[in-house]
Amino acid sequence: MLRRWGLSGVLFALAAAYGGARLLDDRLVGAVLFVGFFAALGVVVSPWMFPRSVSAAEAARLSAADGRPIVYWRLRCPWCLRLRWALRGRAGRLHWVDVWKDPSAAASVEAVPTVVLNGTTLVNPTASAVRELVR
Incomplete structure (x- = not known):
């Protein structure tokens, strides 16, 4: 920590x-x-704005248990940074998977920032669309 x-x-x-x-x-x-x-x-740059990333397998397991969306992201991705900034305090309500740290996640999304919840996949969604998923 x-x-x-x-x-x-x-x-x-x-x-x-x-x-x-x-x-x-x-x-x-x-x-x-x-x-x-x-x-x-x-x-x-604190963990308040950038919650800890988990593996894709762990995120899938946690999401199945708590129903929170999964966001696949990568460092230096402008869309990812804008999304995290737009979500600010709500970022902790999502499971974040860094595709540069998890090869299986990278292969599944092909380096495209993606949000997944209960089989629904959003590619490059707006912050308002992700806020709706968080609710």
Whole structure:
């Protein structure tokens, strides 16, 4: 769990250290802007925004048990990043499968971002369509 917070922790520490140094130099506006930017960036890359990925087999098992949708995604995919940003706090209500970490998932979706729920497959759905699945 702690490892997943590593990058966010570094960003929060950077914001606190550099922002504190700017405050000591009486640069209030610069300190506030710097701390705000890096703290926001720390939240964006945190597990709150990017829940832990599971394998395709585990996601299928969990989805069958709890009825939550499965999202197949990959790093540096603009659609995936937009979807995760649009879902923000709801991202934890989905099972995320990183197709770059799971070869069987990659083979099944052929590197196309996909959402699956109870046999219904959506390819590159809008955030509103995924929100409807989450409800």
